């Protein structure tokens with residue numbers, strides 16, 4: 098296994114999306130194993146209905162570069178106040194970084210609400226992206242197909258009614274589902290966390306992402322792959338599953354293997370349950386998906402000292418792993 102000092106590369110499974118689309122039993126059992134260990138796996142799209150996804154990602158990365166390279170005051174015109182979904186541009190330092198002493202050293206991002214985009218809410222998409230035509234809606238539609246197919250497979254794994262799982266993720270009702278375009282100029286980082294939603298479809302061509310391995314109780318590098326996405330379960334689906342599935346604990350650092358990377362970009366489609374979905378949270382308290390999003394965002398933005406006091410940031414995974422990350 099290649100390594101970087103003490104930090105090895107994670108040995109994550111690569112799953113075939115074409116096989117999962119066909120509900121192939123062997124692939125579904127690999128999905129079950131990956132979702133109850135580190136929680137991350139690679140997804141290969143060859144031969145599937147969305148085999149163009151890596152190509153669309155490359156096009157999106159080009160538009161992102163021109164967007165984020167604009168002056169801050171121009172990007173701040175896309176800041177829409179503190180309502181998370183419509184916030185669109187979120188400046189660096191809004192969430193906390195990895196370094197305890199430098200909270201402001203965290204990424205900037207553009208959050209595009211998928212419901213808002215469908216409803217044609219003004220400002221859901223900054224003007225610069227209009228020039229790229231249907232790229233963003235088509236990218237989101239491809240990701241919706243991916244997560245819908247994965248949810249069908251999770252229905253089998255969890256022995257849950259497939260329609261229940263799909264209903265909790267009905268894309269025609271309001272949810273916090275977003276396409277997040279992330280930008281890490283300089284040495285900016287992303288604090289350890291679990292995702293608040295159900296499933297994440299993540300692309301980055303650059304080193305930086307690390308996953309916490311429950312088997313070694315340490316961080317491991319997630320090797321970037323241009324043709325494959327990294328998928329993980331988040332708190333929403335974990336809680337809906339009665340905590341059978343694992344939320345993956347991850348972060349973005351800029352040292353070691355990542356130190357020769359320049360401005361880093363990543364694209365995360367973050368599927369979240371419909372706002373009114375209810376489940377028991379990490380502490381066993383009944384909560385709605387909307388309330389969970391609120392408390393999770395507050396925790397992402399809190400100081401490290403505040404984050405340490407509650408189980409929200411890590412979705413209760415430290416208790417499951419039996420270690421402090």
Ligand SMILES: O=C(O)CCC(=O)C(=O)O
Nearest residue numbers: 279292301306349363365
């Ligand atoms: O930038 C990355 O690779 C990770 C992004 C991430 O963890 C997130 O958006 O939740």
Ligand SMILES: [Fe+2]
Nearest residue numbers: 290291292347
């Ligand atoms: Fe994340």
